[in-house]
Amino acid sequence: MRRERVPVAVQPFPAPDILDVPLRQHSGPAAVACVEVGQPVEAGDVIGRATSADGLDVHAPLAGRVAALGRVVTAMDADVPAVRIEVDLSRAEAERPAAQRLPADAPAPELEALVQAARLGGLIDFQPRAGSLAELLRAAGGRADHLIVNTLAAEPVMAADGAEVDEQPETLVRMAAWVGAAVGAKRIWLVVDPAERRRLVRLRKLVQGTPVRLMSLLNKYPQHRPVLLAATVVQRETPPGGTPLDVGVLVVQAVAMLALAEAWCHNFGIDGEGRNREEWTLPEGSDTCAGIARPVDGSARRRCAARRVVTVAGPGVVRPGQYWIPVGTRFADVLTAVGLRRAVKRVIDGGLLTGRAVGDLNAVTTQQTSTIVVLDRVADHVPVPGPCVQCGWCQEDCPVGLDPQKLLDLAERGDAAARLHPQACLECGLCSYVCPAELPLSAGVVAMKRQCGSAGEDA
Amino acid sequence: MSEYTGISLPEPGTLRAVPPPHGRGLPGLVPITLTFALAVLLVAGSGLVLFGWYAFRVLAISVAVSLLAESVFNAVKGRSPSWSESHALLLGVLFGCTLPATAPWRVVVVGALITIVLGEALSGGIGNYLWHPVALGRVAVQVLFAQELTPERWPVLAPGRLLTGSLDRASELTPLHTWGSHVVPAGVDAWLVTPTDDLLRNVLPNAGSDAASALTGFIRDLAPPWFSTLTGVAGGGIGEACTAVVLMAGCVLLWRGFLRGSMLMAAVAAAMAVAIVLPIRTAGPDGAIVSCSLPGFVVREGLPVGAAYVLYQLTAGGFPLVLILLASDPSSSPLTTRGHTFFGLMIGALTILLRVGTGVPAAAYWALMAANTCVPAINRFTRRRVLGT
Numbered sequence: 001m002r003r004e005r006v007p008v009a010v011q012p013f014p015a016p017d018i019l020d021v022p023l024r025q026h027s028g029p030a031a032v033a034c035v036e037v038g039q040p041v042e043a044g045d046v047i048g049r050a051t052s053a054d055g056l057d058v059h060a061p062l063a064g065r066v067a068a069l070g071r072v073v074t075a076m077d078a079d080v081p082a083v084r085i086e087v088d089l090s091r092a093e094a095e096r097p098a099a100q101r102l103p104a105d106a107p108a109p110e111l112e113a114l115v116q117a118a119r120l121g122g123l124i125d126f127q128p129r130a131g132s133l134a135e136l137l138r139a140a141g142g143r144a145d146h147l148i149v150n151t152l153a154a155e156p157v158m159a160a161d162g163a164e165v166d167e168q169p170e171t172l173v174r175m176a177a178w179v180g181a182a183v184g185a186k187r188i189w190l191v192v193d194p195a196e197r198r199r200l201v202r203l204r205k206l207v208q209g210t211p212v213r214l215m216s217l218l219n220k221y222p223q224h225r226p227v228l229l230a231a232t233v234v235q236r237e238t239p240p241g242g243t244p245l246d247v248g249v250l251v252v253q254a255v256a257m258l259a260l261a262e263a264w265c266h267n268f269g270i271d272g273e274g275r276n277r278e279e280w281t282l283p284e285g286s287d288t289c290a291g292i293a294r295p296v297d298g299s300a301r302r303r304c305a306a307r308r309v310v311t312v313a314g315p316g317v318v319r320p321g322q323y324w325i326p327v328g329t330r331f332a333d334v335l336t337a338v339g340l341r342r343a344v345k346r347v348i349d350g351g352l353l354t355g356r357a358v359g360d361l362n363a364v365t366t367q368q369t370s371t372i373v374v375l376d377r378v379a380d381h382v383p384v385p386g387p388c389v390q391c392g393w394c395q396e397d398c399p400v401g402l403d404p405q406k407l408l409d410l411a412e413r414g415d416a417a418a419r420l421h422p423q424a425c426l427e428c429g430l431c432s433y434v435c436p437a438e439l440p441l442s443a444g445v446v447a448m449k450r451q452c453g454s455a456g457e458d459a
Numbered sequence: 460m461s462e463y464t465g466i467s468l469p470e471p472g473t474l475r476a477v478p479p480p481h482g483r484g485l486p487g488l489v490p491i492t493l494t495f496a497l498a499v500l501l502v503a504g505s506g507l508v509l510f511g512w513y514a515f516r517v518l519a520i521s522v523a524v525s526l527l528a529e530s531v532f533n534a535v536k537g538r539s540p541s542w543s544e545s546h547a548l549l550l551g552v553l554f555g556c557t558l559p560a561t562a563p564w565r566v567v568v569v570g571a572l573i574t575i576v577l578g579e580a581l582s583g584g585i586g587n588y589l590w591h592p593v594a595l596g597r598v599a600v601q602v603l604f605a606q607e608l609t610p611e612r613w614p615v616l617a618p619g620r621l622l623t624g625s626l627d628r629a630s631e632l633t634p635l636h637t638w639g640s641h642v643v644p645a646g647v648d649a650w651l652v653t654p655t656d657d658l659l660r661n662v663l664p665n666a667g668s669d670a671a672s673a674l675t676g677f678i679r680d681l682a683p684p685w686f687s688t689l690t691g692v693a694g695g696g697i698g699e700a701c702t703a704v705v706l707m708a709g710c711v712l713l714w715r716g717f718l719r720g721s722m723l724m725a726a727v728a729a730a731m732a733v734a735i736v737l738p739i740r741t742a743g744p745d746g747a748i749v750s751c752s753l754p755g756f757v758v759r760e761g762l763p764v765g766a767a768y769v770l771y772q773l774t775a776g777g778f779p780l781v782l783i784l785l786a787s788d789p790s791s792s793p794l795t796t797r798g799h800t801f802f803g804l805m806i807g808a809l810t811i812l813l814r815v816g817t818g819v820p821a822a823a824y825w826a827l828m829a830a831n832t833c834v835p836a837i838n839r840f841t842r843r844r845v846l847g848t
Contacts, residue, residue, distance in 0.1 A: 227846065227847075238846065239848075240845060240846070242847070316466075332468055335468055336468070340466040340467075346477075348479075348481055350479070352480060352481045353479055353480045353481075354479050354480075355481065356476070356479065357474070357475060357477045357481065359474050359475055360474070360476075361468060361469070361471070373481075375481065378481065387584065387585045387586045388586045389491060389585055389586045389790050390586050390794065391491070391717070392789070393716070396795055396796060398843075400847075401843035401845045401846055402845055403842060403843070421847075424845050424846055424847060424848075429479060432480070436490050436491050
């Protein structure tokens with residue numbers, strides 16, 4: 001895996017004939033289908049409506065006809081309602097979406113406008129907690145005095161987000177400046193891995209003259225986590241179990257910024273050249289947004305949140321690379337399109353350290369899917385936990401300074417230990433990874449974390 | 460079907476939805492056991508070369524008794540642990556390495572029993588013992604069999620007789636000769652030497668009643684060349700003698716992360732500091748005890764004899780073996796690197812203090828046990844701070 005070179009340029013992906021679009025792609029409640037079987041849909045049409053403030057609308061990625069309403073498996077959910085679309089291949093856009101250029105001379109929009117754009121686009125916040133980007137931005141208004149935009153990948157194989165950044169770096173910088181101004185941040189940071197020299201050099205040129213500051217940060221796992229970015233970039237420590245917003249730091253993924261830029265352009269009347277469209281009105285059921293050109297009713301094409309750059313990699317894949325893959329594509333179709341060189345033993349949605357394996361190739365990609373790793377060999381041994389030798393590697397390597405072997409010991413004895421602060425756990429899995437005795441440390445710490453009353457995965 | 464290769468998608472039901480991580484290193488305790496086994500075997504090998512058949516006898520008895528003791532203990536307890544949980548082989552070889560090659564068999568048997576039964580089994584097994592079992596066994600036999608373990612001279616195989624010679628055909632080295640410079644007469648396989656540890660813990664003869672003459676006399680007349688302490692021909696325990704090989708074993712452990720470099724440096728620094736500063740007792744020509752302070756700074760006719768004395772302190776006795784192979788044992792050492800640094804400081808300082816201040820033999824092992832006793836407190840005080848607290 002490490003020796004393989006995955007092409008970095010983003011490539012088009014042949015449109016599949018069936019899309020099973022899941023109605024829940026984040027941690028909030030599922031949307032409710034608002035289309036009927038047999039109904040034709042255009043790319044960008046809403047097919048599922050959010051039912052509450054933390055829900056998200058779901059859009060059709062490609063044009064076609066609704067074939068069925070059923071349930072589907074994703075890497076996140078074993079069973080989630082979904083809309084099956086038979087794609088109209090004659091109109092399916094196999095080429096990549098055009099780059100979005102934000103207008104250079106427009107004033108930075110207000111926070112409410114950006115929140116609306118995120119909500120209309122149905123965008124997730126692309127973070128481990130997988131909440132709604134609109135809610136994140138809304139919560140940040142007035143609370144954040146630092147904005148950190150992250151381009152660091154979670155794992156080296158997950159190059160998809162970086163590839164998207166390389167496609168539209170000017171848009172990223174401009175959107176970072178807009179979001180920073182909108183939430184009232186005093187400083188805006190753009191974090192880049194110095195190992196990506198071309199990206200670093202290009203972004204360094206682009207941020208000159210803008211309020212965005214570049215920070216080059218070695219990507220030592222799990223540096224990409226918001227809690228650790230806040231600690232390293234601005235030296236603010238998040239209280240255990242909290243989010244960086246509690247200490248005034250808003251951390252946003254770069255790909256979320258790009259998705260927001262696309263949502264902004266499509267919903268508020270900016271065309272690919274950065275010019276305002278003619279008079280547009282918002283479709284029914286959407287809120288208005290004072291002072292902004294409104295999109296034309298019915299012809300607004302919200303292609304955001306419908307396609308994502310996905311890295312497909314692995315030793316058995318004939319054509320590894322970065323692809324624009326529509327949400328709802330079955331893994332079977334992905335594997336068929338990229339070709340298999342060897343028999344497949346495991347398909348992982350995500351990276352090797354944090355990704356979840358899929359048991360069924362009818363499982364589909366979601367907005368959160370950024371990497372698909374196909375393994376032809378797995379070390380299929382069942383871990384047999386040995387006695388703890390007190391080597392201390394788990395405590396030494398924990399990014400937040402926990403004592404995992406002690407927490408596992410307490411978990412096994414049924415004791416609670418709030419004074420050891422298990423809520424600070426990032427669920428990065430490093431403790432289990434380094435343990436020479438193969439103890440289930442990560443599971444133990446997470447169990448203590450839940451027991452001591454944490455809300456869920458870290459922000 | 461893929462159009463290029465004819466490889467088809469896997470059948471339904473063959474893929475498993477398993478949680479991360481996917482792909483790991485060697486499973487189980489094997490990495491620890493193998494790494495320490497390599498390190499210990501290097502050291503035992505050097506002992507076999509230097510001491511021959513006698514060393515093999517000691518090691519074999521030690522290993523056999525250890526394995527037997529562990530099996531009996533497990534049988535009594537009704538457990539049958541896997542290979543990776545068996546610590547006895549490693550501990551047996553390590554215990555044998557701390558003994559002189561001429562140790563009588565009853566010393567080896569008693570020591571191995573104490574190591575395994577008291578030190579490991581009854582203390583809770585891997586991960587739960589407070590003192591390092593080998594250190595416990597070594598100090599126990601030192602107390603019980605003081606006579607057998609502190610002879611005047613210890614034999615080392617002579618040049619040309621390494622590995623194959625027999626230690627009972629030993630002869631004295633004439634005073635002005637070193638191990639390599641004397642022609643080995645027929646019928647002699649080994650030279651009798653005084654280990655540096657014994658020289659340093661006893662009162663040094665002092666012809667001129669000042670520090671410079673005491674140290675010069677020590678270096679010129681009593682002690683072997685310092686290089687001999689590195690190659691092992693200066694004598695000592697089976698695994699203790701050859702410092703160079705112990706350092707190699709240390710490299711293996713450093714590479715795998717069990718030996719923390721900061722502990723090594725802290726121990727050496729502390730040992731050097733104490734050796735430089737701690738006054739040594741010397742016996743003047745009239746028999747009166749003269750105490751020479753700050754021995755590390757002594758210079759005689761431009762030659763830094765004090766610094767040389769400090770170097771001898773560092774390689775003497777069991778100090779390198781204790782530091783590199785015993786102090787790095789995960790179960791009896793602290794958890795964090797900061798803790799390890801303090802642990803190393805304690806070992807280094809206490810070894811020299813005990814050796815020079817009290818003259819006790821096997822000072823390094825006593826120092827290790829004292830440091831082990833403090834490990835729970837060290838762990839409490841060097842626990843990492845959780846982010847955000």
